[in-house]
Amino acid sequence: MVNVKTLGVAALVAVAVIVLAIRFWPSEERAIRARLAVIEKTGSKAGAEQPLESLSKARQIAGLFGNPCQLVIESANHAGRYSRQQIQERIVMVRAAYVTATVSLHDLAVVLTGKDTATVSGTIRVRGQGSSGPVADVRELQAGMAKIDGHWLLTEVTLVEVLER
Numbered sequence: 001m002v003n004v005k006t007l008g009v010a011a012l013v014a015v016a017v018i019v020l021a022i023r024f025w026p027s028e029e030r031a032i033r034a035r036l037a038v039i040e041k042t043g044s045k046a047g048a049e050q051p052l053e054s055l056s057k058a059r060q061i062a063g064l065f066g067n068p069c070q071l072v073i074e075s076a077n078h079a080g081r082y083s084r085q086q087i088q089e090r091i092v093m094v095r096a097a098y099v100t101a102t103v104s105l106h107d108l109a110v111v112l113t114g115k116d117t118a119t120v121s122g123t124i125r126v127r128g129q130g131s132s133g134p135v136a137d138v139r140e141l142q143a144g145m146a147k148i149d150g151h152w153l154l155t156e157v158t159l160v161e162v163l164e165r
Contacts, residue, residue, distance in 0.1 A: 029110045032118055032145060032152045035064055036105060043103035045095055045128070054095055062088035066146060066153040075139075075161035098135065101128030105141070116147035123162065138162045 042057040049057075067084040082090075095101070108122035120143040127136045144156035 028112055028118070028147075028152075032110050032120065033108065035152050036108065036120065038064060039124075040103050040105055043095075043101070043126075045098055045101040047100055049095075054092060058088050058091040058095060061091050064154055065157075066148060066155040069154055070156040072156075072158040074158065097130055099129040099131065101126055101135075118145045118152070119143065120145060124159070 038060055042060045062084050065082075065084055065087050068081045069084075069087060070079070070081050071087075072079040104125045104127075106123040106125065108120060110118055110120050112118045120141070122141050123138060124141045125136075125138045129135065140160040140162055142158040142160065143154050145152050146155045147153075
């Protein structure tokens with residue numbers, strides 16, 4: 001006969017398995033967040049980099065973008081569609097302007113808008129040492145993403161200046 005203690009332990013184990021399955025089961029939102037984590041990892045710069053290392057990191061970041069991608073920077077009144085190669089070239093130039101840099105994403109909200117589309121909003125912060133002195137920049141990030149060939153890619157990116165930090 002099954003006693004109450006054994007039944008209770010079995011129920012706890014079943015609940016734990018269900019919670020772990022839900023928590024660690026692959027999801028589209030987790031895939032998107034993992035792709036965006038590349039921006040923090042490869043966008044940051046610890047110090048002097050070899051040119052090949054810098055180019056490799058820029059290529060990894062550019063690989064997150066669709067080909068082409070709509071880019072809008074509201075504070076500079078700039079908008080355009082850029083190929084992945086053009087985006088990579090600009091990333092190389094921006095990273096070269098920093099001696100050290102830490103890139104971080106905060107308050108990310110991912111909303112799946114369709115089977116293969118999503119919107120992302122959050123805050124991107126860049127802190128570091130530029131060639132002319134310390135740099136601290138905060139921008140609001142609004143992005144559209146699409147699942148293309150099995151990978152989530154940025155298809156539209158808008159950076160909005162944050163008035164209060």
